[in-house]
Amino acid sequence: MKTTRKNGLARLAFAGICLTALPTNAGAHPHIFAEARLEVMLGEDDQVEELRHVWRFDEFFSSTVMLEFDANTNLELEPEELEAIGETVRQSLADFDYYTSIQKDGVELGVVAPERIFANFEDGQLLMFFSVKPKAAAPLDGKLAFGVYDPTMYAAIDFVNDTDLVVMGDAGDCESAVIRPDPDQVLAEMQGSLTDAFFNDPEGYDVSQLFATRLEVTC
Template sequence: MGDGALLGNSDQTRWVWRGRLLGLARLAFGAPLAAFAIAASSSDPVDAHPHVWASVHSDVVFGPDDTIKAIRHTWTFDEFYSAMALQGLDTNGDGTYTKEELEPLAEVNVTSLKDFDYFTFVSVGQDQVALNEPSDAWISEKDGIVTLHFTLVLPEPVSAKDHEVKIEVYDPSFFVAFGFAKEHPVKTVDAGAGCTIDIRIPGEDKDPDALTEAFFSQLGPSSNYGSQFAQTAIATCSS
């Protein structure tokens, strides 16, 4: 799914309804992303397909001896989520959004995302890797589009030497659709010469745009369906 598809959705009627629902959850700071996931888990199954889109850039930060010590995310959201999130945040009314004005929105997003594992799943083989709470969280705005920046540090660095470390960003409920950006989706930082990143995209049979409302109506809130559409970054370092 390219950046263009991630940053647009013509079904505005659906968003008016969602905006009213989120009036109870936006905490006066704008719409926290997790509120959408909460809405998905409590709504009818027919609403399980994506209503928020995010284009993902990630940096895989390496430490000594080909170990991975952090994941640094940049998530750029679609225009409708951005418009909702920005409501009321231009406190001085000058038509622009400063980092300070957007700070409460960044804080409420990263705090509320804790219960959703920050939509970030790192694994080595069958073992899931724990992640610390985010650091360096901030939000930027350009042309009405919101971008969330934050870093997830691993409690203990994991080795990518001669085996794969899998990194996925997805919403299990599939209410939020994440996809790696077309250009420079995942980069290595301070990696050794033998370290590489490989992006794996689900096959054509995993195209959500080809599925019908009837299909989504059969899904339950705990189906973990979003994992089936997850794009995967594989980090590995050769000896």
């Protein structure tokens, strides 16, 4: 899951929502926060069938979305307004693979765009539900890694508990583990190579992936 620095700066507003409410020259740190759950769904053929996402956004961003999409200004989001939010996000996150990384033995597989993103508004917070399928086959062998992160670092997708990343289905003898990289350790281990990679490819190097929480399945 790669994006250029130009792309990130041009689309700092998460999913293209509320462009007028967000700064266009923000630094590389989160401005939008979401608590997430990821379910890796396995099929009967020992393949990864789909990844199911649930995102719950912070109250500030949620209220901004409310103001932007509440067309009849009744301080409620009607079904058609929620549908408009979901479709806006579905179109806008396509270039970012819906913040979803699926790797097999270190190779990015890509994802197929979801048919629909469902939005809801509950207790003052915006929720989104959707699923994506791997673009390439993802059989249960070797090492599979699943992560959810914004390569522009504008949105922070956080898994509060390890139990928020789960494998659903029969994984056989495969073992799964939630990996939470330690930023200081990553920087210490990668100091030289990070510098070289950035100067060799400043627009394409995806440093945010190194710090993202991920679920690894080893078979």
